[in-house]
Amino acid sequence: MPATLDFEQMLRGVALRVTRPRVAVLGAVLAHPHADTDSIIGAVRRGLPEVSHQAVYDSLQALTAAGLVRRIQPAGSVARYESRVGDNHHHMVCRECGLIADVDCAVGDAPCLTASDGNGFSVDEAEVVFWGRCPGCSTAGSSRST
């Protein structure tokens, strides 16, 4: 796992100022993939109790804009952040417990990116979300069909 110095270099690498809140936020996202903003604020405050939620929001936005983290937001969920960027992976979301898991692109490389025509849209990203039930909920729920 990267140390604080690595976070600094990551920030400098994308021309972002190195501040304690940003380092902490970056570390929190790395440590807690798919965490929502509130969890990130909590994780950041474990190391920096004084950080305001606004600073976390702003840091997340800066990191997202810089491409160091990626923001995902399945329907009906709050914003979540993950550190896997650059690769073309997708997500599975459990309808019951909200668990999010990474999946590498389903049919090989990136077939979903080839939007056939797309009404003239210039597509730069294809986001795939698989909805279903996680192993835990799938087992637990198979008995109770209320």
Add this chain to the structure above:
Amino acid sequence: MPATLDFEQMLRGVALRVTRPRVAVLGAVLAHPHADTDSIIGAVRRGLPEVSHQAVYDSLQALTAAGLVRRIQPAGSVARYESRVGDNHHHMVCRECGLIADVDCAVGDAPCLTASDGNGFSVDEAEVVFWGRCPGCSTAGSSRST
């Protein structure tokens, strides 16, 4: 375009009570694909000025649960509703103006549904969102690269 009587039959077909708000909401979703809740409230009130926003929310939820309409919510957007259900189509979202367009499944039938393995998830739906720029914004934006 379906008439009010058809809406009634659609509601009865899914064992939902036929109420004027629901008929109006169903008609509004049919008439305005990808409309957000506020637009639907406005459209409904054109015919039924007295309808409360709560009734619209509740009707939309009932219609969604019954499968008559489908709720979509791209990241950073409010909830939107559409009437194309049952077919496996996806959406393109313009990053600039928020325009949403339907696209039939990219690579043919439904390749994205075959989530390779998926960590043991039992997948029941694959939602694909193509992010990019619509023809209008793509043309307009190519000149101004602020």
Add this chain to the structure above:
DNA sequence: GCTTATTCTTGACTCATTCCAGAAAGCCGA
């Protein structure tokens, strides 16, 4: 060490969505 531009803190605010309780209306059987 100093200057400047950027970032953080504090606090209030927006607004989509939900919750609640009472009133109204639709559906079913007679």
Add this chain to the structure above:
DNA sequence: TCGGCTTTCTGGAATGAGTCAAGAATAAGC
């Protein structure tokens, strides 16, 4: 057609994630 029951609608308030704004603090460059 009518009564009873269940569900839905109305009206208002509340929730909560996210945003906005202004001044104070801080990091980067010289």
